[in-house]
Amino acid sequence: MLILQTVEELKEWVHETKKAGQTIGIVPTMGFLHEGHLSLVEKAKEENDKVVMSIFVNPAQFGPNEDFDRYPRNLVRDQQLAKKVGTDVIFAPSVDEMYPRDSSIKLTAGTLAHVLCGAKRPGHFDGVLKVVTKLFHLTEANRAYFGQKDAQQLAIIESLVADFNFSISIRRGQTVREQDGLAKSSRNVYLSDVERNEALHLKKALEIGKTLFLKKQDPVEPMISYLTEHTSGKIDYIELLGYPSLTKTIQNDVILALAVQFEKARLIDNLIFNPKEN
């Protein structure tokens, strides 16, 4: 497994790989890998000749009062895990390597970022668009892999690719969960033991909400009651929208999503389903 830290090294590898007629899959991550990331690599392995995983805690997608500095990092462990699942290249650049200068030109997510996490984290998805665009261009990847746990991110990136004609295919990965249902997340390490036990109720609340919605009942109030009763976390939002349009207009799939702020970790989770098929 190659570990590349500079744009020049990556471009050279991409050039050689393309020249050899091989396809490339990219799995963009912020590191501190868990099984969610690794399942994306496994999917990418099946569909591409070579798999690049980027590991970059992207400052552009953190707000001034968010957890950029204390976001968990462990590159040594990440390398071992990435190697074990057959990653061909890790691209782990420095911030200066990715952002050598300020850019006057901006990508903004617009109304797609006015709901769910975007409403609570102004500028977050603009930062995601920036880094993802750069990674797509640098790797010239045929396919890119994103988990459905970050459902709004996935929807926004799908829109980016469609609206700006990127020649990359976006592949969705299922959310990977702990045995008790908690969605895997790098931020789970910041839960206290008590909070960790409470956190299994996020998925349960979503299941309750889904069942109510399918019976044409309001899911939100009962979910608030349930979460308030079973966790000490503060509910950031509970929303039900069309997916991936992220609008109130529901055509096929819907997303039922929530965010709960615990003491040191803000957790998100969601269910995406087609009401007609349930």
Added chain:
Amino acid sequence: MLILQTVEELKEWVHETKKAGQTIGIVPTMGFLHEGHLSLVEKAKEENDKVVMSIFVNPAQFGPNEDFDRYPRNLVRDQQLAKKVGTDVIFAPSVDEMYPRDSSIKLTAGTLAHVLCGAKRPGHFDGVLKVVTKLFHLTEANRAYFGQKDAQQLAIIESLVADFNFSISIRRGQTVREQDGLAKSSRNVYLSDVERNEALHLKKALEIGKTLFLKKQDPVEPMISYLTEHTSGKIDYIELLGYPSLTKTIQNDVILALAVQFEKARLIDNLIFNPKEN
């Protein structure tokens, strides 16, 4: 010469061309071709196996009170001219083909668009960035060709490519001029006979300004006097900036640029030069 009108046709051609290991140069235009465009094709022919010219009057870069509807168009004549200089493919899509739906995601030029034409045409360069990004992705071109007459556009596109790591090389084409010095422009057809004679003084004013600047004298006031005396047009701006930074900080090259509004045509012109080499 192929004439393609849909994104799907273009993508198929690009796929086949890339598979054959051939390089692609793109010359983005709004049609109504003149020798400036054709010189870009000739340059592109020298440096690439295949040359695509796009012909698309891009509504996204016209303001509500600008000349989108009456922008000159003549696809039949354009095809003849493009063929004569060896263009391999014309891509001439409809507006619906390029913009099948509204996009929530926007590219904005920022401070680079707060000077020169950008200050007078809000949103213009955002629209340029949008169409150029789409064309770069669709053609997967190795090189793209832009004329220095649209110097601010060129600087902004160079910044786009650098800051977002596009794998495309931007190539600058010299401004092509009429015998009397008037810069070739599709909009020149809208000049009256009197205005056409006056318009040669734009280049002369720039030369006067450059000479003064090199003598460390203010170029702007004398240029205003000269243009007021020799043309009936209204001066939109005269500016001197670093290039391609488009800031007041001059490091190497400078741009001396002007815009003059005639009755039915707004003309722009500029000189880019390195004061240390003059």
